Amino acid sequence: MMPLALAGSAIAVAGATPSERRMVLRVRDPRSAAEIDDRDGALIRDEGDLLAARARRFKAAVFLEGALLSDNADGFEVTVRLGERFDHLGDGDIVGLDPGSLRLRVLYRRASKHNSFLVTERCNHYCLMCSQPPRNVKDGWIIDEIASCIDLLDPATASVGFTGGEPLLEWRCFIALLAAFRGRLPETAIHVLTNGRAFAAEEVTAAWAALGFQRLTAGIPLYSAVDAVHDYVVQARGAFDDTVLGILRLKDKGQRVEVRIVLHAVTAPRLRETCAWLARNLPFVDHVALMGMENTGFALANQDLLWIDPLDYRADLACGVNVLRAAGMNVSIYNLPLCLLDRSVWDFAVQSISDWKNGYLSECDGCAGFFSSGRPRLSRGISPIAAADLQRTLSGHGVVVGDAGS
């Protein structure tokens, strides 16, 4: 169970202007790509690719290690050499590259249903189980980089997610980015993972609503109906108050809101009550996601505090789902394999783990799988399920928009 490499270093970069701090490159298959942009780089795995790239006058070439001749760089303005771990790259994928440090990030994979853009690493929360621990760094360049690749995206992309950090810390920049995104990808569903606190300010909610996107969803974690518990989980006083207000303001403006609850030893014990509270107080949110924890990032550091075998909250989870359903709410279970769920809630389980980090054990053929990121910790309840049962449940289930990590 190894995740795909979405970040790392190039082996070498040649020809990039030294002044160019970062560059964005769209990887193309030189034999099949239609129109070619200046920012396109031919992906070269063999001699045939090389010939095609030269014939079609690609300005840039991306060489995968182990494939080629020594004089292969001739004729390209820019060449990038990548190790075998980036072998998964394909036509239409986009990478961001720092020619100085050789640092490289895969920004977009065209074939994936789980494209998610990290907007910033900064955050005003410091969640006990954060899978993407925040860093207090100046990283405004990230938004610029995303903005610069918007016109390279495939307009047929079904959905994209934005995550962080907290994307709305610099809310004006971020909302401007969303507006630009929409211009290029009018049909794409957009999911923004945010702690929702910014929406407590009317000004922010008004700007968000003014975008006028039908398919824009704010995915907002709310870990408890008790202020002290939520604030403790996110390590920020006053967070519960802002987040609940933010949700109310968004719904008041008719915006789509998803409430996300990550299940761990602090949140799971009152899951029934939390769901009952949601059903009574926020029945108008568009979706509730009850999520197994990704054992990575801070979740590893806080394992002793947070680890609970999903088997031990199985009954509470089933009850919570049923309470939400009875209130007419849409609810899904993310990140948990069926063998750990009560049979009555199988229909709510969704194949939610992003493809690049979705792992399986040998006995899990065909199921929702696990996180392969971090240090996976397995429940004592993992066991195979009869194939016929599984087929019935998984057929017809959609894929989650945006990443379902915590």
Add this chain to the structure above:
Amino acid sequence: MTSFHGPATFAPNAATELQLLPLRFERLGANRFLVANFVGDLLLLNEEELDRTVSLAIAPGDGLYERAFEKLLVTRKKQRSQLQLLALRLRSRMSFLREPTPLHLFVVTLRCEHSCPYCQVSRRSAERDRFDMSEELALRAVNVALSAPTPRIKIEFQGGEPLLNFELVRKIVGAVHERAPARNKAVEFVIASNLALLSDEVLAFCQKNDILLSTSLDGPADLHNRNRPRPGGNSHELAVAGIRRAQKVLGRSRVGALMTTTEASLTRVEEIVDEYLRLDLDGIFLRPLSPYGFAIKTKQFERYDGAEWLAFYKRGLRYIIEVNKRGRYFPEFYAALLLKRMLSDRPIGYVDLRSPAGIGLGALVYNYDGKVFASDEGRMLAEMGDRTFELGDLRKDDYRSLVLSDKLVGLIGNTLSQCAPQCSSCAYEPHCGAEPVYHHATQGDAVGIKPLSEFCARQKGVLQLLFEILDSGGEDSAVLRRWASG
């Protein structure tokens, strides 16, 4: 990596930061208190827990803080979210006020061929000209009804027996179809009939105009016929035949029945329910007698008290729940109504259980003689000589003059359960309603003294029963939850 803070960092200082939100409670037993927040979420506490909550001797981690916070019983002083949640939920619960007067009752005739001793109206048997509504008055009533601000209205034909003046029903439906589109009104029609006179012509008319039928069915033949005498003693036979034909022609969901509990019903709730099941009706409404009209004159109303009715209701509800547990969805409608209010904030359409009271704001009644009343019960009182709830006359009044009359505003304003003595402190108040007509009729005072009110006793009894079943969890509770979301 910065270190993490423990839970204590995020706990409020109880002495300086915490604040109690409005709550009400009711003692259910020696050490059992039912506590309700401002919008009627219910929580069971023992005496010590209630004391600690009220004195704010609570802290995160003790389990009580968590329960009190989740139920919106406490907030931190600077928090806005708890108050906003209460405010928006209250707004939602009261949003029926945005759609004034959805129900319009047309008493097209006072004549009836039945002579039920419990009749809430004082039915007449002869003198067609005197007790039928005239076409001119009917058309005036249509204009008043279509002037109600709500975009959807329901017109219910009442009597007497409205099929005795079916020609007028036809004319009213025709006039409404003509005039409603210009006013952007969606209109639904109901005929409240004993179905004894249900003809193919009437059925065809109902089918064509999408009219619902609401009838009376008191139980098995002997009980029904005893309660509802008519020449020939065949009321039950005709009602059953009518229900079956209406189900066949109009569809199962287009005909409903109501039962009235008489003294003779008290021991027979299972048989009554079985009769409804046998006829494939979609639920039952276990209704007590009302203290109006003939029911007073014939002393029917005095034959049993609130406690007896409540015992009847409890037994019936248990029996109905068992029916549901066997797989048949069959709600008791009164419970379903109250459960919707207990388990959601959706405003209810039921005009008899609101505060501000549904008189005028919920319903207007156009009597055969042109008088307009604030409720059906109000016109029944007038038949007994008490015109307290008479708002005006179709010959001179319009919608505004009727609904904005000092009389109506005074009656509604003086009876708000939110601030009426004993209601304002009642844990069940958010799920109850002001009943000015009932209390005026029984106590001569529209507010009434609630400990003497059988309405109040019944409400408390039923609401407590429903809460206890919900709280017990399990299958019984699941049945009630299904009714609430149905």
